[in-house]
Amino acid sequence: MNMTQSFKEIVAWQKAHAFVVMVYKTCASFPAYERHGLWSQFTRAAVSIAANIAEGYRKDGIADKLRFLNISQGSLEECRYYILLSYDLDYIDESKYNNMNQSIEEVSRLLNAYYKGIKDRNYL
Numbered sequence: 070m071n072m073t074q075s076f077k078e079i080v081a082w083q084k085a086h087a088f089v090v091m092v093y094k095t096c097a098s099f100p101a102y103e104r105h106g107l108w109s110q111f112t113r114a115a116v117s118i119a120a121n122i123a124e125g126y127r128k129d130g131i132a133d134k135l136r137f138l139n140i141s142q143g144s145l146e147e148c149r150y151y152i153l154l155s156y157d158l159d160y161i162d163e164s165k166y167n168n169m170n171q172s173i174e175e176v177s178r179l180l181n182a183y184y185k186g187i188k189d190r191n192y193l
Contacts (some may be wrong), residue, residue, distance in 0.1 A: 076126035081179035085119035085141070088172045092148070095169065099160050107160070111151040117144035118176065131187060138184045145177055
């Protein structure tokens with residue numbers, strides 16, 4: 070049973086949402102030709118992290134919740150690559166690279182803890 074009223078109360082979701090906003094603002098400075106390339110892939114994967122936390126929140130069974138959180142974890146790993154690729158293509162500078170990595174690491178730690186808490190049946 071959920072002890073929270075909304076997915077918005079989950080700290081992992083809050084940090085994932087902040088990461089999505091960071092990605093959108095960052096991608097806005099990418100070259101226009103990346104609109105349907107890296108920009109599209111990066112924002113889609115970032116949104117998937119937060120969206121799957123939200124979707125999994127309302128699932129009744131633990132297996133369903135874990136499946137959606139696992140999708141979030143996969144999207145998070147995809148974003149790790151897009152951060153590196155953005156840096157290697159000189160779309161972001163070292164400072165932005167470090168900030169994005171710090172943000173995604175925080176999301177990763179929180180998401181993994183949330184996943185483990187649900188798996189151990191001590192969730193929300």
